[in-house]
Every structure is written in structure tokens, then in C-alpha cells.
Amino acid sequence: MLSPAYLAVAAALLLALGPALPAFAGRPIIAGKPAPSEAAATARWLTAQNTWGFLSTISSDLSGAPFGNVVSYSDGVPGESHGIPYFYLTTLDPTARDALEDQRTSFTLSEFPLGTCGKIDPENPTCAKLTLTGKLKLVDLQSSEADLAKSALFTKHPEMKDWPKNHHFQILKLEIENIFLIDWFGGPKPISPTEYLEYGKNQALLKLS
């Protein structure tokens, strides 16, 4: 595994070598963000740090076209990130309606709104992007998981607990089947859902959120 110090030197070297190498190659290593070689850690960091992202569903209103929507989420109370994104959605909105008809969903996050990409373009591969693909499922409101999810959501999104009761908000979660992470040059990093979900189980995750 490459150390952050090695990568910093490599990045500086790539920059110094100039135009013969990809012009992408100038991003310094960011304090707090896991090193690019640490794919599962980077994916979990993106999920823990962000509070909103984009859900893509198969649109029932638009004859099966893909439909992206802006959503808030939480994968744990602050300081206790578990990696599973929970959502608070109403079927007044098409995303929840779509998922109840066809559960296939992807959830996408960008590092850019965290501010750590600086002046690097949001599409530059060193400004990390994560897409979790799987099935969007209802969480039984009577379950202990729903209590945990509510606590995770309402601590990061305090206004949610006061959202109108007659909108019938429900808790949904993404059951992750595939992970697509871009955090450096060279294409997506292979991460299995198990590797992602197990990351940090034996260590404090406080540093992530």
C-alpha cells in the first residue's frame, strides 16, 4: 500500500513533469481525506461527510427513463457512520413512487460540495465521486432499524422531524450491490459491498464524520 508521503511526492513529480503527462495530475493530498490508494476508506469518508446526494430511479412517469432527484440522507449519527444511506421520502415525490415499482436505484455523491476539491474541477478524477447501486427498500417503521435510521436522519437534518405528518414520509434504505468510486487517475476502484460495509468495524470511525 502506498503511503500518503509517497503519493504526495508522486503527485509533485507528476506536476513537475508537465504536459507530457495527463494535465489532470496536479492535485495535492488533502488532510482528512483518505489516501487515493485507500478505496474503501475514501468511499466511506464520502458517505459520512456528505449530507445530501442524488438518487436515480427508473421513472414510472417517464416510461422507464432514468430519473435523478436531490435527496438528503444519513448513514449514522454524527461520529458513528455505518455506510448504509437512509432516506426520508414521501410518495408525493416521484423517487419514492418509482422505487416502490422498481427497486433498482443508484445513489451518487460528490466530494465537490465538501470544499476539499478546492479549485480542481468537479469532473476531474481526483475530485472523488461515488455511486452506490442497489435496491431502495422501505424500512419497517416499527423496527429497531427504523429507530436507528430516524436518529441518524434527524440529527443531521433537524428540520425533518417537523415535516408535515400528512405527507406520510417513510424511511427507505439502499441495499448496496455495486460500488463505483473514482478518486484518482486510472479508472474506478474495485470495492465490494462487504469491504465497504465492514470498513472500520474494528476501529474508531470518528475520524470519518
Next chain:
Amino acid sequence: MLSPAYLAVAAALLLALGPALPAFAGRPIIAGKPAPSEAAATARWLTAQNTWGFLSTISSDLSGAPFGNVVSYSDGVPGESHGIPYFYLTTLDPTARDALEDQRTSFTLSEFPLGTCGKIDPENPTCAKLTLTGKLKLVDLQSSEADLAKSALFTKHPEMKDWPKNHHFQILKLEIENIFLIDWFGGPKPISPTEYLEYGKNQALLKLS
């Protein structure tokens, strides 16, 4: 049509009336952002102000699941917004590959990264969200449209012009067929693609970008 002054009074009144009305109802009118009653203006403002968003495609790698990705875009050089989002993508990335197999695509923007939502939650309906759905198509690199698109992209994303030639970046655009805008309470606003694209043709669009 409701004036901004009317809406400000209405919003204050809703807030004052308290919990019997939706708890969503406290957002003040933001200077610079079109009034919630001005749906086409708000949609064009979101497209002109943002520089990145999320493209959702039908994934060829994941057996037709929806796939969201972070992309940069431009709908015109600064101060001259035209509403059509242009992208600079490579088939090294799944989004462009997907679109070449199945053009059905949606492009989603949030007001949240602009900073104008303040402390309002990104999922709150008064923090605007726009989804443009249609077909993602290649622009002929020899056309005058490609020259305009390059100029639009490279002025807002200066590093793009130096991105590696051997990645074979191509210009794509979204041909808009359906518009979904949430910018206030009461569900999505009906806007036709013509109404969106024609907006401001007879007035200076400088205020939008």
C-alpha cells in the same frame, strides 16, 4: 402572477401561523433568485448558476439499472446562458458509454451548492431542484455548435482544455423533453421545453449567470 412582495408577505404569514401549516414553510425570498411563481426563470437560473450536476443513464454495465454520475457542464459562456447543457465526456467513463447505447438520460441540479438555501435542508422543497430529462447526444466536433459548446465549457471549466488528448473527450448535449422543477410547496411546476428554452430570448440574460 404573484409579485415577490406578495410572496414575501405570504411566506411571513405562513411562518407566523406556525405548526398548523407545513413546517416546511419558513424560507424567505432570496435576492437574485427568481420568485417561486416564475418557474421557467427559476429553472434557467439554476442551469445558469450551477457548473456541475448529475447525469443519470441506463447502465449497460449493470443490466439496465439507473446509474448516476457527477459531471461538469455549461449552458453558455458567463453572462450568456442558453439553457441547453453541454458536457465534455470520455467513453472511458460509463456515462458516455451508456448514452451511446441508450440515449435516455436525466440531468439533475440542486440549488444547495449555490449557497442560497442557507440553513434550509437540501430536500426542503423551497431549496430548488431541477431535473431535465431527454436524450444525451453527441455534437459533431466539426460543427459551429461544437465551437460554441467548447467556448461555453472551457470558459467555465478552464482545466478542460488541457485534459489528456488520448482520453478522446467528446462534446455531448441534452436534448430536453421533460422538465421537473421543485422550487416551493405544492409539487412540481409544469414547464415545457419550449417555455424553458425561449425564456429570456427577448431580454438580457446577464442577470442569470
